[in-house]
Amino acid sequence: MKPKNRKTKLHARVANKITFSLCLFLIPLLSMSCYDQVGENLAPLASVSGPGKDLQAVVDGVKQQDGVGEWIGGSRYGWTGRIGLPKNLELKWQAPQKINKVVIYDRPTLKEHMGACTLTFSDGFRVDIYAIANDGSAKTVVFEPRTVTSMRLDGVDGVGEKIGLSEIEVYYDPSEQSDTKSKKKFTDFVSYVDPTIETSRGRWFFCTPGSRPFGMVSAAAYTRNKNGGGGGYNYNSTEVLGFANIHAWIMSGINIMPTTGQINPNLEEKGWKSSFSHDTEIIEAGYHKLFLDRYQTQVEYTTTDRVAFYRLKYNKATEANFLLQLGGYVGNVSYVDGKARVVSPNQIEGSHGMTDRVWAGPELNHVFFVMQFDRPFLRMDGWKGGQQKLCDIKQYSNPIPKGRLKQDKRKYMFKYLPEEQAGVSLAYDVDAGDVLQVKIGMSYTSIENARKNMEGECAHWDFDRVKKESRRQWNERLGRIEVKGGQEQTRIKFYTDLWHTQLGRHKIDDLSGDYPTYMGKQNSQGAVPLVIKSVSKKQDGTPRHHMYNHDALWLTMWNLNTLWGLGWPEMLDEFSASLMEYARTGQKLPRGPCGGGYTGIMTGCPATSLIAATYQKGLLTKVSPEAAFQQMKKDHMPGGMMDVDRAYIENGWSPGKAGRTIQWAFEDWALAQMAAELGKNDDAEYFLNRSVGWRALIHPEIGLVFPKKADGSWKHTNPLSRDGWIEANAWQGTFGVSHDIKGLAKLMGGTEQLCRKLNYAFKKSVPNDFVFGYINDCVSYANQPGCSAAHVFNHAGQPWLSQKWVRLVSRQAYGGTNPNIGYGGHDEDQGQMSGVSALMKIGLFSLRGTCSKEPIYEITVPEFDEITIALDPEYYPGKTFTIKTYDNSDENCYIQKAKLNGQSLNNCWFYHKDFAKGGLLELWLGPKPNKKWGNRPE
Ligand SMILES: [Ca+2]
Ligand SMILES: [Ca+2]
Ligand SMILES: [Ca+2]
Structure with a gap:
């Protein structure tokens, strides 16, 4: 200073x-x-x-x-x-x-x-x-x-x-100047990613610098030990509580902490936490470095898919310990059943269980690990409960107390309980300047597989090589959409968005293709035993696809199903195969599978919109379309994942359920499209019929969807009430009938009326940046049900209103680039809000989630001058698809005219098949809407 x-x-x-x-x-x-x-x-x-x-x-x-x-x-x-x-x-x-x-x-x-x-x-x-x-x-x-x-x-x-x-x-102090200019140098795509954005409010899995794209390991230094509302790595806290190597959908695991000097591990994080400073921190996609003040130790970590790699540098001569927590709550679960064993002077192996999940899932699942050190430790010690300390042990075991799993979860959930504490530590004598490296191979099936994962992915001790390879992989992934021009902040946000769309969902299969299932009968302890399965193999013996652990794919037709298909089509193919593989054992397409079992999260059968979109774009190669169709059909009938009732099947709407009715209708429509493409005309007709039953729920005077009682009378007519809706209200939910905007417009009195109504909702929501809680006000881009609204105008003949509101939502709701704000501050769902944000920033969307027989993309105004999407040669015949804008500026936010491959384009949409071939979309922009352009919906 x-x-x-x-x-x-x-x-x-x-x-x-x-x-x-x-x-x-x-x-x-x-x-x-x-x-x-x-x-x-x-x-x-x-x-x-x-x-x-x-x-x-x-x-x-x-x-x-x-x-x-x-x-x-x-x-x-x-x-x-x-x-x-x-x-x-x-x-x-x-x-x-x-x-x-x-x-x-x-x-x-x-x-x-x-x-x-x-x-x-x-x-x-x-x-x-x-x-x-x-x-x-x-x-x-x-x-x-x-x-x-x-x-x-x-x-x-x-x-x-x-x-x-x-x-x-x-x-008022004129001697102080605001300094908004970024000093950051942008050298590659990774350098644009800012992992700290909105960590003030993210969920446990939100910010994990230690992960490859969809990698099994999701390591982070967590600074808030809680699940939601700023759990995990939270920028506002400068105390490291631990380095958990799993931050996933209702999973957490293998929490480590390097310490020096005397600490009391029985006190858990209270005993070992250390302050650090953001000044010396480097946090990136794939790498994190920070300095633990209390221990005068620099910690760096990076990962392969299934191996976490730590490099520690000590600043003073002292006794050092490397702690491994095996009991107590961390993030979103409690650790139980901790086991560890010394295998050799520089290696231990073991496992721990996870239980007390918030949204159901397996009562108990395990993670297995092999931990290697690049030099021998002096001894292994351990701790149990609030007091007990074990010295120089070769074996450690802390079995689950009898009856523990059958207790009320809330007795344990998110609570520090002395009797639950457990773990081991490896002791070292270190000198100032000493470096200690640690590799952790992990698996959800066995120690043997954890060892093989480590041997197969990281048999060496070259930390920098792993770090470099991780960055290369992230750059390759992020760089599939290359943008030029626009604001620097928007580019930062865009690549951070892309990072999140490839980050929150994680592999659970081993290198061998083995994966865990917990789908059988409960044993007397209250747990379902682990059954190891393996995915099918290619001719060369390698697994055909991976298995994924993820939060619900609820309403991903408005984000990931479209975005992934542009730059990462293999992810749609992969997720389709993973969902079908779960169904092979569990008989149903899961919504948000956890640890190899099912959870009860969200509603409907969201797998349908993902698989149908994959199929319609010609990307479904890892499972048979016929088998997938039959599974979805089963899931759309009573007893299936969709959970439809007789009333819906008979009348096309379900009493008291407006939100579910609308979601089911869309998924039925998507399935009907696939049936039609497969030549199954009876099925197509059947599901198409079901997909319009929602029309009975439009209130003729109010012009919004409301839940009805079984007798056909209105359950209520409060447009802001959440009664009958899933995380939404009548305003936010009604416009979600993406497959039937024509039907909606007709019931509202025409497209003019529809646009007027929706435009009113947007105008009203400007002061709050289009962000509300689940049920307040008319438009909310902080959660799934509202994420299609701005694009509805494209289907109602007034594309200039989509152009206008998309740009404002992109900037106001999704424009933030600091730890407080970036995704509406409410609920970023493993890349879903990121997906909407990224699509808005490149000016493409698909209201019907590319589930149509002939999928299309609707056009809005991108934030950038030029966008080049590299097409995956495994899936697409073309090489690149480029979007160019002319005269793009804050004022020039309306499309005047467009050309596709040099030919005049008068629609506000174009076919996916033209995208797949590669090409050039050119957009000329101006300050006022050209109401003659694109005003005829498909
Ligand atoms: Ca004061
Ligand atoms: Ca204070
Ligand atoms: Ca949500």
Whole structure:
């Protein structure tokens, strides 16, 4: 920092004290006038309103004192770990104030932490503040000077139940300049990925730098031990609690921690956590480096598909330990049944179980590991429960107490319980400068397979080679869509989006093709025994496809099914095969399979829209279309995954179920399209009939879908109620009948009326960035059911409204590039919101999720000047598909005319078969809609 600045700050501090003592007298005088009060803290001049107690204490000038002069806004934990934070703390000035700097001080207690918040000023300007220091040190934000009358603070992330602040200061200080210019050098696609985006609110699996695309290992230094609402790696906390090597859909595992000196492992993370600083941290797709302050140890990690690789560098001579946690809760499950065994002086192997899942899934599954060190350890120690310590052991076992699995899960879930603690540690004597390398091979089937995975993927000790190969793989994946032009921030967001679409879902099969299943009968302990299966093999003996662990594919027709098909068609083929392989044992196409078993997550049979889209694009090569069709047909009948009832089958709608009816109807339509393509005309007719039954649920006066009772009367007519909907309401859900927009328009009185209605919903949702909770307001891009809305206009003859709203949603809901915001701040579902964001940014979409007999893509205005999609030669005849925009700018956001391969294109859509051949789409843009272009829907 320059000395000049320091002086300014000191000066400001002295000025504060004077301002505080004088402000009582000055308020009446100052409030009458508006002028630049350079360097003076303007906060005490404001009146404060908001939640909690001692509101005025937040501007009383008393700061950084524990328990004195603090505002306590309060906060509340939901049982899954999500936290409700204080919102609407407002500072109001009687006269306008020119300002450019705000300083925030958290309460100095380490028990309560406001980690992140947003400020919204009276002129609508918003500032995201994150990484607020827990210890009460100043957090300063500087922005372009503006004149405002109020400032609202909303909590975004935090820890504790008495979250508040010690002090807020507001200044106009011309000596401070906002520094928004990025100093980052962009050298490759990976360099654009910012893993920290929206980690203030992500789920446990959201940010895992230690992973290959869809890799089995998903390693991350986690800083918040909870599932939702900022669990896992959360930028706002600078304490590493552990390095879990599995951050997956209701799975967590193999949590390690390198330590030095004396620690008490029986206290779990409380005993071993260490602070670190973002200043020396490097966090990337495929690599993470940070420095553990407490242990003076630098930690780096990278991975292959199934091997985690750690490189530790010690800064002082001491006894070091490498801890492996085998009991207690981590992230989204509890670890139980820990086992470890010394195999050789530099190798251990073992396993642990996972239980207490939130959304069902196997009661118990196991992960197996082989852990190799590049030099012999002195001994293996262990711990059990709150007290017991074991020294120099060769074998460790901590069986599940009798009856434990049959207990109420909530007794254990997300709780630190001393009796559950378990683990082992490997001891070393290290000198300053010593490097210790550790490789962890993993498997969900056996120790033997974990060993083979390690031998097959990483038999050497060259960390940099693995790191380099990981980056190469990520670059290859991300680079399949290359963009030029547009804003730097948009490119950062775009490649981070692509990263998430290839990150959250993970392989569970071994190199050999073996994979776990937990689908049989429960034993007396309450667990289903592991049965190892293997996927079918190619002629050369290698597995035909992989098996994946993932959250629901719920409504992925509006994101992944289309996006993957553009750049990564093999992923649709792979997921189709994986879903069918689950059904081979479990008889049903799963929604969100976990650990090799089924979960109860979400609704319908979302596999249908994925498999049908794969088939219609000619990408279904790893399973037979006939077998897939028969399985889907079975799942669409009573007893199948879709879970349809007799009423739906007979009438085309189900009592009390508006959301399900709409989803089932779409999936039935997708299946009908596939039946038609397969020449199964009776099936096609049958499912097509079912797909229009939803029309009975349109309320003739309100023009939105509502749930009906069995007798045909309306269950309610509140368009914002979630009753009858799945994570949605009538406004958000109605426009989801993607397959029947013509039918919807007819029932609303025509396409004009439909567009007017939907346009109203969008206009109303602008101030909140099109982001709401599951049920508030009309449009929500923070969750699946609302993610198609802006593209509906393309199917209703007013494509300029799709062009307009897509660009605004892309920027407002999905434009954020800081730890607070990037995906609507609500619910990023393993690449689903990322998928919508990425599609919006390249200007392609498919409302019907490419499930039509002849799939099409609808066009909106891309954010970039040029987009080149490399076509996978295994699946597509063409080489590249390029989109060029002319005169693209903030103002020029409407398509004037278009050409496809040099020929004039007057539709706002084009066929997938033209995409597959490769080609060039050119878009000429202007500031006003050309209402003559593209106004005839397909
Ligand atoms: Ca205070
Ligand atoms: Ca604090
Ligand atoms: Ca969701």
